[in-house]
Amino acid sequence: MLKATNYWLLMAAAGSFLAALAHLGCIVFGGDWYRFFGAGEQMALMAEAGHWQPAVVTSGIVLVLLIWSAYALSGAGVIRRLPLLRTGLLLIGAVLLMRGLGFVVLMPQFPDNSLMFWLVSSGICLVLAAGYLVGLKLQWPTLKVHQA
Numbered sequence: 001m002l003k004a005t006n007y008w009l010l011m012a013a014a015g016s017f018l019a020a021l022a023h024l025g026c027i028v029f030g031g032d033w034y035r036f037f038g039a040g041e042q043m044a045l046m047a048e049a050g051h052w053q054p055a056v057v058t059s060g061i062v063l064v065l066l067i068w069s070a071y072a073l074s075g076a077g078v079i080r081r082l083p084l085l086r087t088g089l090l091l092i093g094a095v096l097l098m099r100g101l102g103f104v105v106l107m108p109q110f111p112d113n114s115l116m117f118w119l120v121s122s123g124i125c126l127v128l129a130a131g132y133l134v135g136l137k138l139q140w141p142t143l144k145v146h147q148a
Helices: 007-029 033-036 040-049 051-077 085-099 103-109 115-143
Strands: none
Touching: 007 033, 007 051, 007 115, 033 115, 040 051, 051 085, 051 115, 085 103, 085 115, 103 115
16 A cells, blocks of 8 residues: 555545535434535425435435545555546546536526535535545556556
8 A cells, every 4th residue: 555645635535524424414414404504495395304315315425425535545545446546536536626616507407505505515626626636646656557
């Protein structure tokens, strides 16, 4: 394993993990948490009514965020090397960058989400994108494809 000194990737891993915990909190604590995090009144009401959709959608987000966190830890050398590590880190960073910059396009599709939700979540995505992409750039030479 590589020495874990890539603080950009460590920050990205921690941020993704914290985001996963926040989403998990929405599932556990229900409507008030969905409202607090700006997910929209419809999601909050569905969660309070016991509908399965908010928990399933949010569980999917939790899973993705945990996988992303694992990829950042792998890139930083904290855990074993994961498959397609360079490609994975690049794609994660690109997705976060697009989400952070593209919120204006997404806003009309989710009218229940508050402007504060969009600004805060987009800012978080941009910070995480920087963590993944700068961390990848710094780690690139050590992440060469293994040859048998």
